[in-house]
Each structure stands twice: as structure tokens, then as C-alpha cells.
Amino acid sequence: MIAQQRFYLLSFTNSMFEKAMSTFSEKVESLIQSEKPDLKKAEDGISLCIETLSKLQKKVEQEDFEDAQEEIDFFKNIKPFPMSYLIYFSEVRTCELMLPKAGNSNKVRFLKKEMKKINKFFTVNSSFVSYMEQGRTYLDHQFFSRNARPDFSFSPSINYYINPEFSTSHDMLWAKVQALYRYIHYIREKSERIEPGSSGSYRERQPNVLVWSGAKISLVEMIYSLYHAGDINHGTVDLKTLFSVFEDIFNIKFDNYYKNYGEMKARKDPRAKYLYKIASILETKMREDDEK
Structure with missing residues (x-):
């Protein structure tokens, strides 16, 4: 398993990205723990993520990487951390805006449809998810290196960061996988608040x-x-x-x-x-x- 995926600060204590990642981690955790409404959390979170990703992009443009392994580590373990939160907060914002305004049954039905979309995503990308969840590395040079990218395998709705010098074929796909793990929990909590017991069907x-x-x-x-x-x-x-x-x-x-x-x-x-x-x-x- 990918035990180091805690955005790899432990292994990047001397990295040029450490300060930005440490600050982001503290701020996003504080935001999640706040008493703000979900929509406000999402909007503030999107701003925080964009700000952090912009800083990372500037550092990459200014200093680049010492070797291929550092490049792979960045696109596999560093960039996807704030990127996953950007996708997560964007999903939450869309959900909050699109959620039916009246009728608990309508709201729960909408959330169930969201869960079906998530399941479909994981089915379509099952091979890649399996590769990452089993901690494999033999394709990392293809998935997380800019030089090995013939085209993009994933076209997210958030395309602000599809930049040839700041993206690989799979870094955003990996970010979305992580984002949807969080989004599943959000849907469960949301359903439970609307109609206690309704999230039971989502549980393993x-x-x-x-x-x-x-x-x-x-x-x-x-x-x-x-x-x-x-x-x-x-x-x-x-x-x-x-x-x-x-x-x-x-x-x-x-x-x-x-x-x-x-x-x-x-x-x-x-x-x-x-x-x-x-x-x-x-x-x-x-x-x-x-x-x-």
C-alpha cells in the first residue's frame, strides 16, 4: 500500500515543496474542522487549492527537478494532494448548488445518483486504481513523467492545470481517485443528516x-x-x-x-x-x- 501518500512530507523534509505543502495541510485541516456551511467550506477550499497549486507551478517553472525520480515523486505524491482537494471541493460545491431544495426523498435520491457516478468512475478506471492501491511502481515513469506523455488519459472538468510543464498523463487522474474517496464520505454524511439511516446502503x-x-x-x-x-x-x-x-x-x-x-x-x-x-x-x- 502507499503508506507515504500523506503527501510525502516525511520523505521530502529537504524538498523545495515542503513549506507550501505544510502550510496547505494545516489550512485545509482547519477549514474542514470549521463550523462553516458546506458550500462556504467548498468555496474557500477551492481558493486555497488554486493558490497552493499556483505556488507549486511557479516553483517547478523556476527550479524544475534534479532528476527523473524527483519529477515522478512530485507528480505522484506532491501535486495530487492539493489537486485532489480542488476536485473534492469542486464536487462538493456542485452538489450543494444542485441538491434539490425541497423534499428529503428528492435530496437522498440525488445523492444516490452521485454515488452511482462515483462507482462508474472507479469501474472505468479499475486497472489504474488497482495499480496505485497495490503500491506498484513499474509504470510510474509513464504515468508521472512529463517526457513519457503522448496524450492525456483523463480530461477533468477542472482544466486550469492542464499545462504541459505542470501535468503528466495520470497525475490528475490519481488526484481524482483521492478526491472521490473523500466525496464518498461527504455523501454519506450529507445523506445521514437529511434522512437518518439513509446512508446504510453506502456502507460496506x-x-x-x-x-x-x-x-x-x-x-x-x-x-x-x-x-x-x-x-x-x-x-x-x-x-x-x-x-x-x-x-x-x-x-x-x-x-x-x-x-x-x-x-x-x-x-x-x-x-x-x-x-x-x-x-x-x-x-x-x-x-x-x-x-x-
Whole structure:
């Protein structure tokens, strides 16, 4: 899996893109967590994404890349991060504007049609999605290099960034894949707010009854660890979505996980004490198994 897809800041600590990506990540997370209406979030998000992509494009034009691998890394892991949010926020904006104004059943029906469109997209692009989800790299030189691009495989409605020097054949397709993962969650949440229970048909198999019986802050610790590891949805999932998923799984409500994170940071070492605890338990169990 593509564990580094958390826009690869960890592997780009010396990159010329680090500052722009770090700033974007903080701003987009703050926007998603805000209490603004969805339409306003989408409009502000579009502006933020365009601003960030413009900065990236200027850097590429001014400095370009040291070698082919850095170019591939940029178009596979850096540019698609803000680009995916641009596509996501654009989809949300369109949905908010087109959503029927009256009748909950009409609204839910519209959202179901949106989900069908998403499913069709993933079906049409199943080979590419499989390639990316399995962490393959053998075609990266074709998909994410400008020199290997005979034509564009994907023509998004957002064509502002189809620039020969700032696009490859598949970077925007990969961005749209990531965007639609987020959009699926948006549709689920929107449907649930309109008509509780209506999003059930969108879910994969859910466990029957699971209850988190430990301390809530321990679960918060685990979720933050998963988020920063970047191992879910190729690292594209945002904190709000991740916490919502765990709320669904364990029938629990997180009141203020940002405050919980501050409490964890204020601890004396080890600050991730629950993770240390369960890691120690697992290590002990495996040693016991070895001794048998």
C-alpha cells in the first residue's frame, strides 16, 4: 500500500515543496474542522487549492527537478494532494448548488445518483486504481513523467492545470481517485443528516456490535497514530473523516479530539503511553509463544 501518500512530507523534509505543502495541510485541516456551511467550506477550499497549486507551478517553472525520480515523486505524491482537494471541493460545491431544495426523498435520491457516478468512475478506471492501491511502481515513469506523455488519459472538468510543464498523463487522474474517496464520505454524511439511516446502503459490511471499553483518550491516541502513519486511503483521509469512521464502528462520540491531543502532548514521556502499552503486551505474547 502507499503508506507515504500523506503527501510525502516525511520523505521530502529537504524538498523545495515542503513549506507550501505544510502550510496547505494545516489550512485545509482547519477549514474542514470549521463550523462553516458546506458550500462556504467548498468555496474557500477551492481558493486555497488554486493558490497552493499556483505556488507549486511557479516553483517547478523556476527550479524544475534534479532528476527523473524527483519529477515522478512530485507528480505522484506532491501535486495530487492539493489537486485532489480542488476536485473534492469542486464536487462538493456542485452538489450543494444542485441538491434539490425541497423534499428529503428528492435530496437522498440525488445523492444516490452521485454515488452511482462515483462507482462508474472507479469501474472505468479499475486497472489504474488497482495499480496505485497495490503500491506498484513499474509504470510510474509513464504515468508521472512529463517526457513519457503522448496524450492525456483523463480530461477533468477542472482544466486550469492542464499545462504541459505542470501535468503528466495520470497525475490528475490519481488526484481524482483521492478526491472521490473523500466525496464518498461527504455523501454519506450529507445523506445521514437529511434522512437518518439513509446512508446504510453506502456502507460496506459493518461489525454487529463493537464497544470501546477502554479510555476514550486511548482510542484518540490510536486514531492520531493511524492518521500520521498515512496507511488509510493512501494517506488522503482527513482527521474528521477518520474520527467519524471510528465513531460508527464503536458507537462512540468524540467531543473534542483536538483538546485530547493537547492533553497527550502535555504528558511526560512516553506521551503515546497507550501505544507503548499495547506494543509491550504484543511483544510479551510473542515471546511467550516462542518459548512454548
